Amino acid sequence: MTTLNLEELRKQIDNIDEKIQTLITQRAEIAQSVARAKYAQEAQPNFYRPEREADILLRVIERNQKNQPKVLPDESLTPIFREIISACLSLQKPLKVAYLGPQGTYSQAATAKHFGHGAHTVPVQTIEEVFREVETDRAQYGVVPVENSTEGGVNQTLDCFMSSDLKICGEIELPIHHCLLSQSGDITRLVRVYSHQQSLAQCRSWLSGHLPAVNCIAVSSNAEAARRAAEEPDTAAIAGITAAERYHLQVVKANIEDYPQNTTRFAVLGKHFVPRTGRDKSSFLLSAAQSNHSGALLRLLKPFSDNGLNLTRIESRPSRQNLWEYVFFIDLDGHIEDEAVKTALDLLTTHASLVKHLGSYPRAIA
Numbered sequence: 001m002t003t004l005n006l007e008e009l010r011k012q013i014d015n016i017d018e019k020i021q022t023l024i025t026q027r028a029e030i031a032q033s034v035a036r037a038k039y040a041q042e043a044q045p046n047f048y049r050p051e052r053e054a055d056i057l058l059r060v061i062e063r064n065q066k067n068q069p070k071v072l073p074d075e076s077l078t079p080i081f082r083e084i085i086s087a088c089l090s091l092q093k094p095l096k097v098a099y100l101g102p103q104g105t106y107s108q109a110a111t112a113k114h115f116g117h118g119a120h121t122v123p124v125q126t127i128e129e130v131f132r133e134v135e136t137d138r139a140q141y142g143v144v145p146v147e148n149s150t151e152g153g154v155n156q157t158l159d160c161f162m163s164s165d166l167k168i169c170g171e172i173e174l175p176i177h178h179c180l181l182s183q184s185g186d187i188t189r190l191v192r193v194y195s196h197q198q199s200l201a202q203c204r205s206w207l208s209g210h211l212p213a214v215n216c217i218a219v220s221s222n223a224e225a226a227r228r229a230a231e232e233p234d235t236a237a238i239a240g241i242t243a244a245e246r247y248h249l250q251v252v253k254a255n256i257e258d259y260p261q262n263t264t265r266f267a268v269l270g271k272h273f274v275p276r277t278g279r280d281k282s283s284f285l286l287s288a289a290q291s292n293h294s295g296a297l298l299r300l301l302k303p304f305s306d307n308g309l310n311l312t313r314i315e316s317r318p319s320r321q322n323l324w325e326y327v328f329f330i331d332l333d334g335h336i337e338d339e340a341v342k343t344a345l346d347l348l349t350t351h352a353s354l355v356k357h358l359g360s361y362p363r364a365i366a
């Protein structure tokens with residue numbers, strides 16, 4: 001680009017847009033042929049292929065690394081490609097995805113980030129209902145929060161996995177930036193702050209430093225907090241920026257989370273097995289045999305360490321079967337089809353009374 005003439009530059013942009021549009025249309029036509037190819041292989045194929053999407057997105061990031069300095073950050077490019085894939089997938093078969101509502105929650109943002117706007121997303125009221133929607137085929141996939149980097153695990157989700165046969169088909173990481181929202185945008189007259197209990201906890205220090213006298217009230221979701229703040233004066237909500245738009249609230253203060261890297265991890269629930277990508281995670285539910293004997297947990301975890309597997313998370317929950325017995329949720333880097341994972345699981349059988357594979361899936365992508 002040599003000239004700085006505005007008209008000329010806009011003409012160049014128009015030409016590029018035309019080419020992009022032609023290419024996107026061509027890509028969509030090929031995706032339609034892919035659907036026919038899938039039908040030729042199976043009567044009821046899976047159209048959504050998380051392993052293929054991960055592969056495409058990683059290549060977008062890899063190509064972007066080659067632009068030095070980068071013109072656009074990865075986080076600007078990947079959503080564009082996700083939307084293109086989402087539009088192509090909706091031509092093959094529109095997906096129905098249930099998430100923990102109401103609209104305006106971070107779960108909705110995570111669902112939109114992962115599935116794009118081509119999917120039909122359905123808010124439901126509880127985490128249990130997300131599981132049920134998928135179990136009963138009212139939705140093909142579901143999105144539930146699993147853990148937050150500041151506040152830890154989401155117990156309802158872990159408990160649902162104990163009794164469900166659904167598989168984790170993917171993970172989504174969503175950076176969480178909380179905003180203080182109110183009708184007036186004035187911080188001085190606030191007497192009450194509503195939010196979900198997790199969000200209040202994630203902003204604890206900010207609240208005690210800046211609003212020590214206000215009454216913090218936990219409600220069922222951040223969207224519900226925003227709805228109330230839109231109706232009550234002298235009241236604020238802690239919620240995401242999308243809730244501000246949805247409920248016509250002013251941003252009193254943005255980014256009030258205590259840890260700037262505050263991130264929530266969500267699981268994509270489904271019914272199908274996801275092939276290996278080479279950059280996967282696996283989740284298991286484990287219970288130790290002779291759990292009250294010394295070294296029971298050590299024996300449960302040793303096979304993973306002996307096989308060089310990196311555990312990315314371990315969490316315990318009461319087994320709900322015997323008093324003071326626990327089940328362990330573990331996540332590790334690797335796929336159930338990796339040799340190291342297979343060997344570790346073989347070794348585990350003598351030390352575990354329960355080994356339940358909750359899924360292997362591609363690692364979250366920016």
Ligand SMILES: O=C(O)C(=O)C[C@]1(C(=O)O)C=C[C@@H](O)C=C1
Nearest residue numbers: 034047048049052053085088089
């Ligand atoms: O490769 C496929 O299996 C496709 O259906 C194509 C495509 C895409 O648009 O690239 C669409 C949906 C799948 O989830 C993955 C990829």
